[in-house]
Amino acid sequence: MSAPHLPKVAGIDPEVPVSTQTAAPLREIPAAPGAFIQDRLAGWVSDLTTLHELTERLAATATLDAALNELLHAGAALVGARRGLLVLERAGSTTPSTTLGLGLGPADLGHLETVERSATALGRILDGPPEAADARDGIATPDLLGDQDLDPRHREVATRLGYAASYALPLASEAAGRLGGAVWFYNEPGEPSEKQRHLVGLYARYATEHLARLTELERARADIATVADELLPSRLPRIPGVRLAARHRTGPQGGGDWYDALPLPDHALGLAVGSVGGSGPSAMAAMGRLRASLRAYAVMEGEDPVAVLSDLELLLRLTEPARTATALFAYCEPAARKVVLAGAGHTPPLILGDRRCEYVETTLSAPLGMLACWEAPSVEFSPAPGETVLLYTDGLLRRTGDAMDRAFARLHSAAASVPKAGRHDPAAVTDHVLRAMLPDGLDRSDSTEDVVVLAAHFD
Template identity: 75%
Template sequence: MSTPQLPKVAGNDPSIPSPAHTAATAAPGALIQDRLAGWVSDLTTLHELTERLVRTGTLTDALHELLRAGAALVGARRGLVVLEPADGLGPTDTVGLGLAHADLGHIETVPRSATSYGRILEGLPDAAAVAVPDLLSDTELDPRHREVAARLGYAASYALPLTAEIFGRIGAAVWLYDEPAEPTERQRHLVGLYARYAGEHLTRLLELERARTKVATVAEELLPSRLPRVSGVQLAARHRTGPRGGGDWYDALALPEGALGLAVGSVTGSGPSALAAMGRLRASLRAYAVMEGEDPVAVLSDLELLMRLTEPARAATALFAYCEPAQRKIVLAGAGHTPPLVIGERRCEFIETSLSAPLGMLACWEAPSVEFSPQPGETVLLSTDGLLHRTGEPMDRAYARLHAAAASVPPGLLDDPGAIADHVLHTVLPDGLDAVDSAEDVVILAARFA
C-alpha cells in the first residue's frame, strides 16, 4: 500500500519543512495592522473632537473647546489661546485653560516678542509652530518670561498658529507643560490637523460675530441715544438685539405742555430689512405723536395707514401711551401688543388694552384707548413680545412668569426704574437667557411716576 501524498500548492513542496525564518515573516503584517489600528484610532479621536467643536455656537465656547481638545492631543494640562485677526477688525479675546484671570495677566506682562504665541502673532518667519521643551534651561529666554514661568509652575510650551483661508492668521494657541516636555511627531501631526479645522470653524464664528456687532450697532443707532428728562417721571430702558437683528423698538419723547410720549413696538421679520422698516416706523410714530399725541388711537391709525402704503408686506405690533405726569394721567392704545404692567407697593397688574390686531393685518385698524392713573411711586413697565417668546413657554405661562417677576421686585428697588427693569429681565430670563443667541429682540421701557 502506497503512502498517501499531501496535496501540493503552486510554488511549494509540502513535503519539505518550512525554514525556521518563515515564522518571522508575520512580523511586518502585524506591524502594518498596528499602524492601521493607530491611524483608525487617530481618525476616530479627531472626528470626536471636531464634532464637539462644531457644536459650539460662540467664539468663546469654541476657544475653550479648542484649548481642551488641544491639551488632550499634545498631553498638556494648561494653555491659552489669543484671538487676534490679522486684519485688525476684531474681535479680540484671550481665553485660558487651567489659568485664572490673574495668571493670564501675569503672562501678558511678558514682552510679546519673547513669548511663543507673540512670535506667531507678529508673523515671525520661524513661528509656524513653536516648541520650547525646557523653558527654564533656555539661555535665550527673556528673564521676565522665566520669572513668570517659575511663578505659574510651567516648564515647557508648544504653540500653534490659528489660520483661515479668508482672514489668514486669526490667532495663536499655546499649551503649557508642568515639566520639561514636547509633543511627539504623531501628536504634532494630530494637533496640526485639528488646528487647521478649528481655524476654519473659528472663521465662520468670527464672521457671524462681526455681522452681529454690525447689526447691534445699527439697531442701537436707530433707537434713542438718550432718554428725555421730563418733570415727574424717571425713565429707564433695556434692549437686547437678536443675532440677525430684529425689529423691536422703544421710544420716549417730550411733548408740548410737559407731556410725555412712550412707545414700544415690533416689526415682523429680521435682518437689515426689518431694521430699516423699524427705523421708518419709529420715525413716523414720533412725527404723529408730536402732531396728535394726546389721541393715541389717532397716532396708531396714522401709523397703520402709512404701513399699508409703504410696508404692504409687513405687520407690526405697537403700543403708544400719552402721559401727563403733573396729573398722573395716562391714555394708551395698543395694536396686538403686550399690555403694560403697573408695579407699586400696593399693586402689580396688567393694564388691559382692548383686543386688537397688529398693524397691517386688517383692511383698517381701529381700537379704543384706555385711560388710567398711576399712583405716586408706581412704575409703568412696557415690553415687547420678545421677552415672552424667549422663555420658550406657551404665552399664558410666559405672561404668568412676567407678572410673577414684576410682583417679586424687592421693595428697596421700587424707587429705581432701571433696577426694576433689570430685576424683571433677569427673573423672566434667568441664567443668561437674556444674552443668548435668539431670533427674538427684547425691549423693556420703565417709567416711574413721582
C-alpha cells in the same frame, strides 16, 4: 597518479566546500507581516476617531468664546499638556486681541504679559512672517530652563508658574490667513511626538477656519446691534414727575422691536413700544420708518392715541401693504397722573405698586396692516404715586419658551416679586423682571427674539 573524484549527488556540487557552521534551531514562529500593518492601521483609525470627535465638538460651538475654550482644551489633550494660552489677533484688524488661558488665573496671565513678546515662542509666531517655518509647524521648547539664552524675565516667570517646556502653534490656514496662536505648557521637560504634532496641526487648521467664520458672524451681529441701537433713542427724556428706564436687545439677525419716549407740549410725555413683523435689515429699516412716523403723529395729535395709531395704520397700508406691525402708544400727563393709551395687537402694559400688580385692561384690536381701517377705543387710567407702568414687546414672553398664558403669568409673578426697596427705581424694576424672566440673560445667542422693556415710574 591523480586524486580520486568524489561521486556527484543530485543538487550538490562536490567542489563547493560545505559550511562547518549550522543555523540555530528555530524556537519561535515569526509574526506574519500583516500583523504589523494591522497594528498601524488600528493606530491610524484610533487617531482619526479622536480627531473626528474633537472637530465635531468644536463645530458644535456657536460663539467665539466657546470655540476658543474648546480649542484650548482639545489642543492640550492632543499634545499631552494641562495648561495653555491662546491669543487671537488678526493682522491688520481693528478688533482688539483676545487672550484666553487654560489652567492659568488672572494673576498668571498678568505675569506672562510682563515677559517681552519677542522672548516667547508664541510671540515669535504672532509677530513673525506667515511664511516662516516656525509659523507653519510650531515651536517646541523641550527644556526651557536649560536654555542658556533664555530671557531672564521669561526664566523668572517660568519658575514662578512652574512650567519647564512649551509647544507653540499658529492658528492659520490658507483661506483664513493667520488669526493668532496658542501655546501649551508642560510641568516637566518634554515635547510632543511627531504624531501628536501632526494631529494637533490638522486640528488647528480646521479650528482656524471655524474661528474665522465665528469672528465674521460676531462682527455682523455687532454691526446689526449697532444699527438697531442707532434707530432707537440715544437717551430718555427728563420730565418732572416721572422717571424712565429702558432695556433692549436685538436678536442675532436683527429684528423690528422698538420703543420710544418723547416730550410733548404742556409737560406731557409720549411712550410707545412696537414690533414689526419679520427679521433682518428689512425689518430694521421698516422699524425705523414706523418709529419716525409715530413721533411725527404724536407731536401733532398725541392727546388722542387712537388718532395716532389710525394715522400709522393708514401709512403702513399705503406704503408697505405686505407688512404687519403691532404698536402701543400712551399719552401721559404726570402732573395730573393721567395716562391714555391705545394698542394695535400689542401686549397690555403692567402696572406695579405697593398695593397692586396687574395688567391694564386694553380693548382687543388687530395689528396694524391687517384691517382696511384700524380703530379701537382708548383706555384711561391713573397711576398712584410710587407706581410703575411697564411696557414691553412679546419677545420678552417668547424668549421664555413657555406658552403665552404661562408667560403672562410668569411676567406678573416677576413684577410682583420686585423688592419694595427697588420699586421706586425704574431701572431696578426692569432689571429684576428681566432676571426673573430670563435667567440665562438677555445676550443668549441661540434666541432670535428681540426684547424691549420700558418702565415709567410716577413719583
